[in-house]
Amino acid sequence: MFRLPVSKMDEFFGAIAAAQTLYLPADGKDGKASYVKWESGIALSKALNTVRSAKDFFFPQTTNLCDFNVNGKNIEIIDNRTESEDFVVFGVRACDARSFTILDKVFLAEPVDSYYATRREHGTVITMACTAPEENCFCNVFGIDAANPEGDAACWLTENYLYINPITEKGRKFIETVKGLLEECDSAEVDAQKAATKEILDRLPFANVNTDYFRKNTLLDIFNSDKWAKLSESCLACGTCTFVCPTCQCYDIKDYDTGHGVKRYRTWDSCMYSDFTKMAAANSRTTQLQRFRQRFMHKLVYFPDNNEGEFGCVGCGRCLSRCPISMNIIKVIKNFGEEE
Amino acid sequence: MRSETLIPRIGVVTDIRQDTPDVKTFRVVGTDGNKLFEHIPGQCAMLSIPGVGEGMFSITSSPTNREFMEFSIKKCGCLTSWLHMMDVGQQITVRGPYGNGFPVESDFKGKNLLFIAGGIGLAPLRSVINYVRDNRANYGSVQIIYGSRSMDDLVDYKEIIDEWMKDDGIEVNLTIDREQEGWDGHVGFVPNYVKELNPDVSKTVVMCGPPIMIKFTLAGLKELGFIETQVFTTMELRMKCAIGKCGRCNIGNKYVCKDGPVFRFDQLDLLPNEY
Amino acid sequence: MQEQTVKRALELLADGTVNRVLGWKTGEFAYDTTPAVFTSAEEVEKSFIYNDFCGPNLSKYLIKESRKEGKILVFLKPCDTYSFNQLCKEHRLIRENIYVIGVPCTGKVSAEKIKSSGIKGITGMESDGENVTVHTLYGDSTVKKSDAMGAKCSTCKSKKHVAFDELIGEDGEVNNDNARFEMVEKLEAMSADERYEFWRGELSKCIRCNACRNVCPACSCENCVFDNPESGIQQRAAVNSFEENMFHLIRAFHVAGRCTDCGECSRVCPQNIPLHLLNRKYIKDINEFYGDYQAGADLDTRPPLNAYTFDDCEPSIVYKKGGNE
Numbered sequence: 001m002f003r004l005p006v007s008k009m010d011e012f013f014g015a016i017a018a019a020q021t022l023y024l025p026a027d028g029k030d031g032k033a034s035y036v037k038w039e040s041g042i043a044l045s046k047a048l049n050t051v052r053s054a055k056d057f058f059f060p061q062t063t064n065l066c067d068f069n070v071n072g073k074n075i076e077i078i079d080n081r082t083e084s085e086d087f088v089v090f091g092v093r094a095c096d097a098r099s100f101t102i103l104d105k106v107f108l109a110e111p112v113d114s115y116y117a118t119r120r121e122h123g124t125v126i127t128m129a130c131t132a133p134e135e136n137c138f139c140n141v142f143g144i145d146a147a148n149p150e151g152d153a154a155c156w157l158t159e160n161y162l163y164i165n166p167i168t169e170k171g172r173k174f175i176e177t178v179k180g181l182l183e184e185c186d187s188a189e190v191d192a193q194k195a196a197t198k199e200i201l202d203r204l205p206f207a208n209v210n211t212d213y214f215r216k217n218t219l220l221d222i223f224n225s226d227k228w229a230k231l232s233e234s235c236l237a238c239g240t241c242t243f244v245c246p247t248c249q250c251y252d253i254k255d256y257d258t259g260h261g262v263k264r265y266r267t268w269d270s271c272m273y274s275d276f277t278k279m280a281a282a283n284s285r286t287t288q289l290q291r292f293r294q295r296f297m298h299k300l301v302y303f304p305d306n307n308e309g310e311f312g313c314v315g316c317g318r319c320l321s322r323c324p325i326s327m328n329i330i331k332v333i334k335n336f337g338e339e340e
Numbered sequence: 341m342r343s344e345t346l347i348p349r350i351g352v353v354t355d356i357r358q359d360t361p362d363v364k365t366f367r368v369v370g371t372d373g374n375k376l377f378e379h380i381p382g383q384c385a386m387l388s389i390p391g392v393g394e395g396m397f398s399i400t401s402s403p404t405n406r407e408f409m410e411f412s413i414k415k416c417g418c419l420t421s422w423l424h425m426m427d428v429g430q431q432i433t434v435r436g437p438y439g440n441g442f443p444v445e446s447d448f449k450g451k452n453l454l455f456i457a458g459g460i461g462l463a464p465l466r467s468v469i470n471y472v473r474d475n476r477a478n479y480g481s482v483q484i485i486y487g488s489r490s491m492d493d494l495v496d497y498k499e500i501i502d503e504w505m506k507d508d509g510i511e512v513n514l515t516i517d518r519e520q521e522g523w524d525g526h527v528g529f530v531p532n533y534v535k536e537l538n539p540d541v542s543k544t545v546v547m548c549g550p551p552i553m554i555k556f557t558l559a560g561l562k563e564l565g566f567i568e569t570q571v572f573t574t575m576e577l578r579m580k581c582a583i584g585k586c587g588r589c590n591i592g593n594k595y596v597c598k599d600g601p602v603f604r605f606d607q608l609d610l611l612p613n614e615y
Numbered sequence: 616m617q618e619q620t621v622k623r624a625l626e627l628l629a630d631g632t633v634n635r636v637l638g639w640k641t642g643e644f645a646y647d648t649t650p651a652v653f654t655s656a657e658e659v660e661k662s663f664i665y666n667d668f669c670g671p672n673l674s675k676y677l678i679k680e681s682r683k684e685g686k687i688l689v690f691l692k693p694c695d696t697y698s699f700n701q702l703c704k705e706h707r708l709i710r711e712n713i714y715v716i717g718v719p720c721t722g723k724v725s726a727e728k729i730k731s732s733g734i735k736g737i738t739g740m741e742s743d744g745e746n747v748t749v750h751t752l753y754g755d756s757t758v759k760k761s762d763a764m765g766a767k768c769s770t771c772k773s774k775k776h777v778a779f780d781e782l783i784g785e786d787g788e789v790n791n792d793n794a795r796f797e798m799v800e801k802l803e804a805m806s807a808d809e810r811y812e813f814w815r816g817e818l819s820k821c822i823r824c825n826a827c828r829n830v831c832p833a834c835s836c837e838n839c840v841f842d843n844p845e846s847g848i849q850q851r852a853a854v855n856s857f858e859e860n861m862f863h864l865i866r867a868f869h870v871a872g873r874c875t876d877c878g879e880c881s882r883v884c885p886q887n888i889p890l891h892l893l894n895r896k897y898i899k900d901i902n903e904f905y906g907d908y909q910a911g912a913d914l915d916t917r918p919p920l921n922a923y924t925f926d927d928c929e930p931s932i933v934y935k936k937g938g939n940e
Contacts, residue, residue: 051886238825
């Protein structure tokens, strides 16, 4: 365990940024936190979390896959991929840190997605323990400890110190680059913070939400439940939940003819959208009930089925606070759980 | 830089055959004149015209063809209309092969095979049929029941007449939906024809066609004593990545592009009916 | 208020006037109410709620609901009735299948607004009309209700119901004295570059979730231009800043003269983009060019953009009014 006086935070960020690009949550004009590239003078946000998740760093909203030049009957394919530069994401919360390992299971499974992989290889994730979780937090339901986050290195911010503990090889390498500013220390203050946070985590409103229903029942029984009709009734069919979700990874591939060449893009897409499964001749999901059900079935049943029981949700609470009509995964889980 | 399956390769269209009024078969090779890649019957490839779109198509030629690949494509949307407008020599982009393919080296081996197809549904089966013809000793009897709206809509009609029907040990039963001048074969829908022909229940069935045909044929087969574990089909859903990541063809815990497109009906019974 | 609304809902269900009730359903924390259709007395008694936290405008749901079997009861706040009228005017609703009860509104509390004032971990809220008591994981606090309302309500244009079959409580008055164009004026006073800068800053946050469009009662096209697969821009996230800008500008133009300024677009935006300012700019322009007009205020007045008069301003006035000459 290492530490650094809070007064030296700027110097610390400066030292990181001197070697590689540093991103951290900072408050915007609207008072909401978002990840920004650190420059001198930018302060770490005190907000619990960013409005958008941190998935952008590895799976951005849009990615240019490749370009084409079309000339008469001939096509030229331009592979314009570049190796990602090294970067550090600082201040990632435990929920988002876990989301990366969930995304890994999709993008790093064979055949590996090279766009994601290069960012993942070159990105160092420095997490920050939570001290004041909010009512919408339920990461503990998925076995995540907000007081002791994963990542390449984890941090704890106390009144006077920033504590940092490397976890992976990449984390240890990171520590080396800023070692001059750090002092070795014991973990007494961190342990005290963990204990205090745990006390709060235990009394969170959703601390004991039970997901057993989705383990005990069969895929088809859950799928065919008549509860979906009521739950999806007022869904606006927007993609807010999908786009703020750190684990949603569906995408679309689209060509854009610039007039002097074709750019092939990948963009985030949402299974909540009416044309998500639309083909020239047919559409396999024609109602919002079906599309709403798909999103939750994927997170609570299909993904766990394929990944040793791990749910496709990290309990970050973003969909709870952002859904325009306040329908969300907690309401779905609780509604099914009520049957027990 | 590691290889990236989403970045396609260039294919050249070397031959175009008008099969039916709305189906054309395209012959494709790489820019070096050789076959782009090897595949298993039933596997698919993503074809694209940059700026128009990309789509998943079944490779309809047999892997035993060492020279080229073929794709039989029905005109029904934006991309397929564009493909139908192509001339020989046009370049397209190709990536693949994708999907599991038919179990030609396992479940099918040594079996008597019954192929049932409707309309363009013959396209994905053509690959298997020709593979079986080229490895005849490995399989038992072959029966093909194929129907379409009219005589003109029978895909690969020439190949069926000139080659398949002349092979020993292959029984071909053709049918069209309605009476037509110049047609002296069977008239009627595929499901009824299957029941009429009353195929032996020992056969392994490979079926592809419009959903309504599949539904009634499967019911008919069950009446005849067939069970779901001996009936295979291949599915079509919207796909973008073809590698089980983009989420579009996800049904239940399966991705049709990666875990399919070939499924046995007992496997489909465990999935939500969203196809 | 809660008691009266529930009572009327139960009565109208019981006497067969309606077979369903469209209202708000209780959530987990008082502030997260969800629009819902109640089909039985039990459902209404169990989870129907009407209080200061029922922000969502229910009018748009009636497009779908009024096409179903039987009559539906809907509770509309004053501003919601403008959307309702506008939808009727555009022949989007089957009016005879709807029974409207106008419910009074003194402004809805926005949990977002309260959270942005630094109050975290809200587990419950009560409002007495003046003050909001907020229960949190870290203790209770009290906020003045006027400080707890979102943009939608802090510049309320009317407390008067413009459409209803019956009213609960006293009807209010149109409030012309609102300051809703204040920010628009500030933007107008900026240089074109400053304004562009402002909007790029806001619109670059857009994630194209379509929440603004999908919640908007004026966006009632059966098939939106942005859902046209041939357009190359349908539904999914924007690929560049041009798309980000154009989506919102096209949408604002498309609802110009029909937007009632219900404020739902800004309420639902997960990125806190003040989208209502685009619409207000058009409302302000329309008022100035063609005379004061409030979309949805009645069923008869011809919308200025659909009516021609000899007094209409010349298109060139657009340049005089602040465009780059």
